[in-house]
Each structure stands twice: as structure tokens, then as C-alpha cells.
Amino acid sequence: MSDLATTPDTLTITRPDDWHLHLRDGATLASVLPHSARQFARAIVMPNLKPPVTTAAAAIAYRERILAALPEGMSFEPLMTLYLTNNTHPDEILRAQESGVVHAVKLYPAGATTNSDAGVTDLANCYKVLEKMQEVGMPFLVHGEVTDNDIDLFDREAVFIERVMRPLRRDFPALNIVFEHITTKHAAQYVAEAEGPIAATITAHHLLYNRNDIFKGGIRPHYYCLPVLKREEHRLALVTAATSGDERFFLGTDSAPHAKGAKEAACGCAGCYTALHAMELYAEAFERAGALDKLEAFASLNGPAFYGLPVNQDKITLKREQWTLPETLPLADQTVVPLNAGETINWKMV
Numbered sequence: 001m002s003d004l005a006t007t008p009d010t011l012t013i014t015r016p017d018d019w020h021l022h023l024r025d026g027a028t029l030a031s032v033l034p035h036s037a038r039q040f041a042r043a044i045v046m047p048n049l050k051p052p053v054t055t056a057a058a059a060i061a062y063r064e065r066i067l068a069a070l071p072e073g074m075s076f077e078p079l080m081t082l083y084l085t086n087n088t089h090p091d092e093i094l095r096a097q098e099s100g101v102v103h104a105v106k107l108y109p110a111g112a113t114t115n116s117d118a119g120v121t122d123l124a125n126c127y128k129v130l131e132k133m134q135e136v137g138m139p140f141l142v143h144g145e146v147t148d149n150d151i152d153l154f155d156r157e158a159v160f161i162e163r164v165m166r167p168l169r170r171d172f173p174a175l176n177i178v179f180e181h182i183t184t185k186h187a188a189q190y191v192a193e194a195e196g197p198i199a200a201t202i203t204a205h206h207l208l209y210n211r212n213d214i215f216k217g218g219i220r221p222h223y224y225c226l227p228v229l230k231r232e233e234h235r236l237a238l239v240t241a242a243t244s245g246d247e248r249f250f251l252g253t254d255s256a257p258h259a260k261g262a263k264e265a266a267c268g269c270a271g272c273y274t275a276l277h278a279m280e281l282y283a284e285a286f287e288r289a290g291a292l293d294k295l296e297a298f299a300s301l302n303g304p305a306f307y308g309l310p311v312n313q314d315k316i317t318l319k320r321e322q323w324t325l326p327e328t329l330p331l332a333d334q335t336v337v338p339l340n341a342g343e344t345i346n347w348k349m350v
């Protein structure tokens with residue numbers, strides 16, 4: 001299947017893909033794209049732009065802008081997504097399918113996260129669209145949090161499973177679903193045990209950090225993302241899922257650039273920037289779990305299998321070598337603070 005070459009100091013694996021990525025647009029896109037393209041062959045590109053990418057035509061145009069922003073000599077394939085709204089028409093799913101470049105439709109519950117204002121207020125509004133997606137085999141990517149103000153922030157994913165995910169999967173048992181950026185033992189267990197076509201992406205930061213890291217010695221906005229980091233028991237459950245070899249779990253960085261000033265603010269934006277060093281962080285997490293031999297399946301094989309796409313032909317090599325993350329990186333005419341800014345990490349992509 002693969003000629004995984006593991007030694008204590010280097011790890012060579014099939015080139016990975018990122019199944020959940022925010023590239024933004026314009027000058028910000030140009031700043032961040034080379035980081036992802038250096039590590040990953042392809043990425044599922046999130047549609048939460050302002051305004052959101054709600055039509056196949058908009059997705060095709062966005063894809064062109066991404067390809068135009070790619071530096072000479074780099075290759076990268078953006079896999080586009082549509083942002084579901086209360087008003088999405090089933091015909092839009094057909095146009096997306098026929099485009100050949102739209103690979104999924106994304107659910108943002110209204111108010112759940114960055115640029116989700118145009119999101120769905122009640123999935124009951126979308127049943128005709130979901131029927132069409134199930135019929136044509138278009139995957140449904142779900143930001144799985146309820147937004148009710150009476151539900152504690154840390155419980156929003158677990159409550160989402162009961163209130164939204166179970167009814168959704170009962171009504172659309174053949175719909176391909178990705179439970180995006182899972183953060184709890186509830187979600188990991190739900191996906192592992194569910195029958196039918198469901199998978200989950202897991203970020204590097206949710207494998208490495210728990211909610212204490214947001215408050216270590218003071219409030220640390222660069223560790224704030226949605227769904228928010230959870231208790232240690234949940235982090236451990238995610239590590240177990242990611243390193244289990246279960247093909248339902250695969251890599252999605254959720255790298256989400258926000259300008260330094262927008263994060264270090266009275267009301268700071270949600271999102272961690274990891275595109276520069278994502279594979280190094282995953283390697284760290286898998287190594288700590290004694291499971292480096294499971295990294296290739298999680299990063300490079302399980303995602304293509306779920307999406308029905310070929311596995312990449314080339315390889316990457318990670319080397320055990322300490323290096324220090326920069327304090328900031330350019331982001332359009334501002335800067336972005338990467339996760340682990342100024343810290344030394346143990347793996348380096350060659």
C-alpha cells in the first residue's frame with residue numbers, strides 16, 4: 001500500500017492533503033497560499049469569505065483567484081466548497097456537481113463562527129438541498145456546534161450531536177458527512193461508532209492543546225479558535241481517534257488566518273494559523289502518542305478515500321530538527337501570528 005519509511009529521525013510519507021483550510025482572498029490569500037502549497041498537494045477550501053461563496057459560479061471564480069495567486073513553480077489543487085444558506089436552491093447542487101471543481105457543501109450554523117452570519121438558521125430550511133446532495137453524492141461538511149445562548153460554549157459540540165447530527169443522519173442515511181474539526185470525546189466516539197458514510201477532520205492544535213492553554217499565565221488569543229479547545233480528556237480522545245488507523249478520521253488543519261490586531265483585541269477573532277508548520281505539529285502529536293507509523297494514513301490516505309480521489313504520487317520528508325517559529329508572518333499589509341510563535345519545535349519539513 002505504501003512504502004512508509006520510519007526511522008527515529010526522519011519520516012517519509014505520501015504527500016498529505018488538508019481537508020479543511022481557510023485561504024481567504026485577495027492579498028491575504030497571496031500571503032498564506034505558499035505555506036499550504038509547500039506542505040499539501042490539495043486542500044478543501046472553506047467558503048466563508050465576505051460575501052460567502054454560495055454558488056458554483058462564485059466557487060469557480062474563487063478557484064481561479066487561488067490558482068492565479070500560486071507562486072511560479074508551486075503546484076496545489078484547491079478543492080472548492082459551497083456555503084449553504086437558508087435560500088440555496090437544489091439546482092445549485094447540480095451546477096456544483098457539474099462544475100467538476102466543487103467537492104462539498106458546507107454548513108455554518110448561523111452565528112457559530114467567523115463569517116457565519118449568512119449561515120443556516122434551521123436545517124429544516126434545507127431539506128430539498130440535502131436530498132439533492134444525497135442523490136448526487138455531494139459531501140456535506142458540518143461545523144458542528146449549536147448556537148443557543150443557553151448552551152454553554154464548551155458543550156455546543158456535544159449538544160449538536162443530539163439536536164442536529166442524529167436527526168440529520170436519520171433523515172439522510174446515505175448522505176456523505178464530514179464532522180469538521182471535532183473537539184470532544186463525544187464527537188470522536190459518535191463518528192467511530194456511527195453506521196454509514198461519516199468521517200471527521202481533526203486539527204493539529206486540538207491534538208496538542210487543551211483549554212488550559214488559552215489561559216496559561218494570562219489570556220492567549222492565539223489559542224482561541226472555534227470550536228474552542230476542550231478539557232484534557234477530550235484532547236486524549238482525539239489523539240486516540242487520530243492515531244487509531246480508523247479511516248474515518250483524517251487531517252484538516254483549519255488554519256484560519258486573522259491579522260495580529262484582530263486577534264489581540266478586546267473582542268478577538270477565532271482561528272489559529274498553522275499553515276506554515278502543520279505537518280510538524282501533527283508529527284509531534286503522533287510521536288508523543290507513539291504512533292508515527294499511523295501519520296501517513298491520517299494525513300495522506302484516509303481523506304482521498306472518503307472523497308473518492310486518487311492518493312498523491314509524490315512524498316514529503318519530515319526530519320527531527322529543532323527550529324524556531326517566527327513571531328509574525330506577513331499577511332497582506334499586516335501580519336499574522338502563527339501558533340507557537342517564537343517557540344522551538346522538534347520536527348521540520350525538508
Ligand SMILES: NC(=O)N[C@@H](CC(=O)O)C(=O)O
Binds near residue numbers: 022048226227
Ligand atoms: N476555526 C476558527 O476558529 N475560525 C474559522 C472558522 C471555522 O472554521 O469555524 C475562520 O474562518 O476564522
Ligand SMILES: [Zn+2]
Binds near residue numbers: 143180181226227
Ligand atoms: Zn468551523
Ligand SMILES: [Zn+2]
Binds near residue numbers: 021046
Ligand atoms: Zn474552519
